[in-house]
Amino acid sequence: MTAVIDPKTERNNKLFGAVGAVVEWYDLMLYGYLSVVFARVFFPEDAGPGVALAATLGGFAIGFLMRPIGGIFFGWLGDHSGRKVSLTLAITMMSVPMLGTALLPTYDSIGWLAPILLIVFRMVQGFSSGGEYSGTLVFLTEGANQGRRGRTVAIATMYAGVGILLAALVTATISSLLTDAQMDSWGWRLPYLLGSLIIVVGILMRMKMQETAHYQEIKAAGKISKTPIRDALRYDWKAILRVVLLTGYGGITYFIVLTYLVSYLEDTVGVSHDEALWIGTGMAAIYAVTAHFFGVLADRAGRKPPMLWSAVALVILPVPMFMLLNTGSLVWICLAALILLIPVMAYVGGIAVACTELLPTSHRNAGVGIGYNFGSALIGSTAPFIAQVLVTITGSPSIPAWYLVIASLIAIPIIYKLPETAFVELESFREEDVRN
Numbered sequence: 001m002t003a004v005i006d007p008k009t010e011r012n013n014k015l016f017g018a019v020g021a022v023v024e025w026y027d028l029m030l031y032g033y034l035s036v037v038f039a040r041v042f043f044p045e046d047a048g049p050g051v052a053l054a055a056t057l058g059g060f061a062i063g064f065l066m067r068p069i070g071g072i073f074f075g076w077l078g079d080h081s082g083r084k085v086s087l088t089l090a091i092t093m094m095s096v097p098m099l100g101t102a103l104l105p106t107y108d109s110i111g112w113l114a115p116i117l118l119i120v121f122r123m124v125q126g127f128s129s130g131g132e133y134s135g136t137l138v139f140l141t142e143g144a145n146q147g148r149r150g151r152t153v154a155i156a157t158m159y160a161g162v163g164i165l166l167a168a169l170v171t172a173t174i175s176s177l178l179t180d181a182q183m184d185s186w187g188w189r190l191p192y193l194l195g196s197l198i199i200v201v202g203i204l205m206r207m208k209m210q211e212t213a214h215y216q217e218i219k220a221a222g223k224i225s226k227t228p229i230r231d232a233l234r235y236d237w238k239a240i241l242r243v244v245l246l247t248g249y250g251g252i253t254y255f256i257v258l259t260y261l262v263s264y265l266e267d268t269v270g271v272s273h274d275e276a277l278w279i280g281t282g283m284a285a286i287y288a289v290t291a292h293f294f295g296v297l298a299d300r301a302g303r304k305p306p307m308l309w310s311a312v313a314l315v316i317l318p319v320p321m322f323m324l325l326n327t328g329s330l331v332w333i334c335l336a337a338l339i340l341l342i343p344v345m346a347y348v349g350g351i352a353v354a355c356t357e358l359l360p361t362s363h364r365n366a367g368v369g370i371g372y373n374f375g376s377a378l379i380g381s382t383a384p385f386i387a388q389v390l391v392t393i394t395g396s397p398s399i400p401a402w403y404l405v406i407a408s409l410i411a412i413p414i415i416y417k418l419p420e421t422a423f424v425e426l427e428s429f430r431e432e433d434v435r436n
Helices: 007-033 035-041 049-065 067-081 083-093 095-102 113-129 133-142 149-177 180-187 189-208 213-220 228-235 237-269 273-301 304-316 318-325 330-357 361-380 382-394 399-416
Strands: none
Touching: 007 035, 007 049, 007 083, 007 095, 007 113, 007 133, 007 149, 007 189, 007 237, 007 273, 035 049, 035 180, 035 237, 049 067, 049 113, 049 237, 049 361, 049 382, 067 083, 067 113, 067 133, 067 228, 067 361, 083 095, 083 113, 083 133, 083 189, 095 113, 095 189, 133 149, 133 213, 133 330, 133 361, 149 180, 149 189, 149 273, 149 330, 180 189, 213 361, 228 237, 228 361, 237 273, 237 304, 237 318, 237 330, 237 361, 237 382, 237 399, 273 304, 273 330, 304 318, 304 330, 304 399, 318 330, 318 399, 330 361, 361 382, 382 399
16 A cells, blocks of 8 residues: 655654654653762762662663553554544653653652652653654654655654754753752753753644544555554564564663763763763764664665664674773773764664564554563663663673673574565565565
8 A cells, every 4th residue: 555645744744743752852861861960869868879870770761661551552542543643642741751850859858759759750751652752653654655764764763863962962061051069959950841841842743743644544444453452462463572672672772872871981980970961962963963874774775784784783892892981081982982873873773664664554553552662661771770780789891881792692683584674565564475
């Protein structure tokens, strides 16, 4: 089936649909970049810096555990009532944790209620995010023409990069302008207040977007599943399992290299807070700017080759690159961070679109919502927490590198067996019809 959509509507839907990725990843990375500050203001001083940081990163992981629940709910809603309804509700719910965190009292004010509320807000954020990014990938995939799905879905990756860049830039700027005492007292609230304003704009944009023509045609033909969750798990469980494993691996690489690395440089290597944030800002800028290139690569070379070579690179590179990181030299740190970032970007360019192509439109939102969010929550999001705990217990700064190596060794055979979906029509694909 080839759905046709008006060019102006298509352009607007790309913009309006992907705007939620800015909000989601701004909030997500903001928590990562401020994790060291949160460890100080939301936990008692006698907890110790390593323990408090591990607890803070644990809150990051707990928020992700709500994603599968959100993915199931919003996946069902997206297939039952449409992609627009699901995405609009998801971004609206994000306003609660964003504004709530900005106004949250610290440990000195309300004791242990402070970190408890922080985790509750992370859970709400995780639930709403469960329908956001995966829903956006589906929305953009269905709005793209054959041969252009990779570069179209890369818009979501680019917007996610914009959110990451914005979070890094805002945090680094505020941190540079304020003293540590001011940052701990009230400065950390400013990025969340700004995020609340961004969400208002995002909600207005989502209300203006139109449903994808592909979904409308399938629905008009009476082919939309009445029980999308059940049908996805019954008929496409193998595809969902692939999505779980491959997005989970992508989450490990992404969160170690683009989230945890900032905290690692400050807490383990001894880089200053400002320098670590500006390194994170530079990486986010590169990620956003090059996203389209890797989307085009996924269209021309296919989904599998960039993903496979990325995994191979992440077997070879992490240990020597972490050795460079631990020299403490800013020149070597920046070089090592860039070298690690390249295979992560190439992998994301392939998996972002591949995971949506594995499921049929009738229950695509449900299947992708389940697979993507279970993979991100159970495998990807726990990586920073586990890495920090292992570093704290063992005292070995090379643990995150070996984490990447082992994960990549496991991922390589899974990627190798992945069906190539780049060169077939979206609705015609069935796993048994495509040879590896």
